[in-house]
Amino acid sequence: MSASCGNNRRRNVTIRNRQRARAVNVRQLKRIATAVLADHLGVTEFRLNICLVGGREIARLNEVYLRHQGSTDVLAFDYRDSARPGALFGEIFVCVDEASVQARRFRTTWQAELVRYIVHGLLHLCGYDDRRTRRREKMKRVENRLLKLVSSQLSLRTVAARPANSP
DSSP states (O other): OEEEOOSOTTEEEEEEEOOOSSOBOHHHHHHHHHIIIIIISOOOEEEEEEEEEOHHHHHHHHHHHHOOOSOOSEEEEEOOOTTSTTEEEEEEEEEHHHHHHHHHHHTSOHHHHHHHHHHHHHHHHTTOOOSSHHHHHHHHHHHHHHHHHHHHHSOGGGGBOOOTTOO
16 A cells, blocks of 8 residues: 655655555555654655565665665665755655564554654654764654654554454
């Protein structure tokens, strides 16, 4: 299943669900990603593709593109056009399996962890870096602030899709 955000060509978020471990409300994820970019990060023009994948696919992508062995939580690819410096163009791959595992570890919901990964990927596309301790700490503070803002505006539990036969 996939969903696109709005008919405005300057603001477009597409979500592709390529995993089957969890039923996901792609429309709610689209709202969240759009709110983070437009309302909280001030990005006025963006075209973003978010792919929800399983452990095997993220491990393959991690090995092919980053030359890292094994699974990871999120990968962000920046396709920004230097001719349009204010515009954000990119793709984020998020591992739903990893969100489920880490949610248990951190005593949160898989939905909140999934949204955290999306926020983390968005921050990477906006230029945040987590390779050095100081920068990682700054990025984590911003990530936590954004997650708190988003969760106060939109229910993260609604990221889980309701089964088709439920009221």
